[in-house]
Amino acid sequence: MWYEMDEEWVIFSIKAQPGSSKNRFAQILDDALKVNIKAPAVEGAANKELVKFLAKSFKVPKSSVEFLSGETSKKKRIRLPRNEKVEAFIKEMDER
Secondary structure (H helix, E strand, O other): OEEEEHHHHHEEEEEOOOOOOOOEEEEEEOEEEEEOOOOOOOHHHHOOOOOOOOHHOOOOOOHHOOOEEOOOEEEEEEEEEHHHHHHHHHHHHHHO
């Protein structure tokens, strides 16, 4: 499963693809959500861009987007607050 959810939080398993032409949610690959990120994977730039993109997409503060693992890897586990935007996104991706 590409996400875990409880009362307060959602944890996404993400496969980041830095150096893309634009930031976007690509698709579900096996057990991960593939996310294209514009920034290169240099000195944490892609991670910063990923946090900014997730915060903006789900209308949560950047400070509440937390890396649980994978800060130096393409595969990451990221936790963010559960809200209606996140729930609607999960439903939409599951229906694809």
